[in-house]
Amino acid sequence: MGKRILTYGATLVVAAVAIYGLTEFLTPVQKPKPGDCAYLTGTAGGGRYNAVDCAAPNANYVVAGTVARSESCPNPADEDWVPVRFIDPKIRFCLVPRYDEGDCYAEAGSGYDIAAVDCGADTFRVTRVSSEVPAPACATDEQTRAFPEVKLTYCIAAR
Structure with missing residues (x-):
């Protein structure tokens, strides 16, 4: 028994x-709306996308929009992700990285993971995050990374 x-x-x-x-x-995968947040991990061409609340600590991208799979994102600064399963929509997700003010990030990554790192060689520091339109000007020695489609601008300082 x-x-x-x-x-x-x-x-x-x-x-x-x-x-x-x-x-x-x-x-x-559900088609996101501009402004939705996501947690994306893995390497280009095979990353894993998860829709998350924008207040979630693991939210590392903001959706700027979607385009047909065969098209490019309108803003060349956007990251993109294409669903690969046969049941997923045939679209390309245009994504904006979420950086925190004051943190440093690796200059070049091999995938979608975004994590703050110790400041040093081959890193950049986010000196300002702005959702104002128009965004305040960055300092003359800083680079501006603007994503008007989601009202997000970063001031970036080389390290």
């Missing part, structure tokens, strides 16, 4: 895992 209950329990666990996996695999 005990062995039978154990077998039934194991079968239920396997079935639940299988149903969850199928549901996750068969649920397409």
